[in-house]
Amino acid sequence: MACHIQEACLLLLLIPGLVTPAAxxxxxxxxxxxxxxxxxxxxxxxxxxGKGCVDDSGFVYKLGERFFPGHSxxxxxxxxxxxxxxxxxxxxxxxxxxxxxxxxxxxxxxEVKNFCEYHGKNYKILEEFKxxxxxxxxxxxxxxxxxxxxxxxxxxxVNPVYEPEQCCPVCKNGPNCFAGTTIIPAGIEVKxxxxxxxxxxxxxxxxxxxxxxxECHGKQTL
Numbered sequence: 743m744a745c746h747i748q749e750a751c752l753l754l755l756l757i758p759g760l761v762t763p764a765a766x767x768x769x770x771x772x773x774x775x776x777x778x779x780x781x782x783x784x785x786x787x788x789x790x791x792g793k794g795c796v797d798d799s800g801f802v803y804k805l806g807e808r809f810f811p812g813h814s815x816x817x818x819x820x821x822x823x824x825x826x827x828x829x830x831x832x833x834x835x836x837x838x839x840x841x842x843x844x845x846x847x848x849x850x851x852x853e854v855k856n857f858c859e860y861h862g863k864n865y866k867i868l869e870e871f872k873x874x875x876x877x878x879x880x881x882x883x884x885x886x887x888x889x890x891x892x893x894x895x896x897x898x899x900v901n902p903v904y905e906p907e908q909c910c911p912v913c914k915n916g917p918n919c920f921a922g923t924t925i926i927p928a929g930i931e932v933k934x935x936x937x938x939x940x941x942x943x944x945x946x947x948x949x950x951x952x953x954x955x956x957e958c959h960g961k962q963t964l
Contacts, residue, residue, distance in 0.1 A: 792822045793805070794820060795807075795809065795811075795818070795820035795824065795825050797809055797810065797811045797812065798811055798812040803820045804820065805820050805821065805822060806819065806820060806821075807819070807820050808820075809825075811825055811827070815827060815847070816828040816829065816830065816847035816848075817847065828847065830847060830848065832847070832848030832849065833848065835849060835851050836851050836854055836885075838854055838855055838885045839851035839852075839853065839854050840853050840854065840855050841853035854885060855885060856885075857881065857885070858881035858882070858885050858886065858887045859887075860873065860879065860881075860887045861873060865881040865887070866881060867881055867882070867883055867885075868880065868881060868882075868883070869881045873889075874909075875907055875908055875909040876891055876892045876894070876909035876910075877889050877890070877891055877892075878890045878892070892909045892910065894909060894910035894911065895910065897910075897911050897912070897913050898913055898916075898917040898928070898947050899913035899915070899916065899917055899918045899919075899947060900918060900919060900920055900925060900947065900948070901913070901915070901918070901925060915927070916928070917929070917942070917947055918942065918947065919942035919943070919947045919948075919949065919950065919951050920950055920951060921934050921938075921940040921950070921951035921953060922934065922950075922951075926940055926941075926942065926951055927942075928941075928942035928944075928947065929941075929942070932951075934953070935958075936958040937955050937956060937957075937958035938953045938954070938955055938956070939953065939954055939956060940952065940953035940954075941953075
């Protein structure tokens, strides 16, 4: 009796080895419906060329649909040849823009420095300053410096001087002119020597003085 039991046990151990892979019919073990659907889906959407478009996040769009491929892209239309995107004329970025964002179709300047640079110095917006005695400047909201240079009147003397912190020359001794090599004040007659009395031309300081001779004992003349 014990012998028959041992032979039966040995036979059970050998049966799995006698079954070959070819003996298993896959049709007898159909896949679950969910597995079939998943497999078919992978085959259908594996290649979207000519069928649809995909954005940066993996969303699929049908032909003719309008979509944004990514955060920094312009709107596009899905076609058989792929996305066809708008190409608008974007506004120019300010040359002094310090922060540019690319979150939309066109780049945007989000921050412009709020000061002007002029000859190595910084000035606040709308600040007025004088880089030189003859210049008046202002820092404009556009971060550009606009300056006006003073137009000095012609001095009414032959010996003008430039004072510190003043733009235009001044006649410290008033209007005058030359009588020969002598400078005489304007508005009065001046005896320049024993024989000549001179006076400046009214308003024409650059002209030599007009002189008249008088009887004199010497021979000095202008």
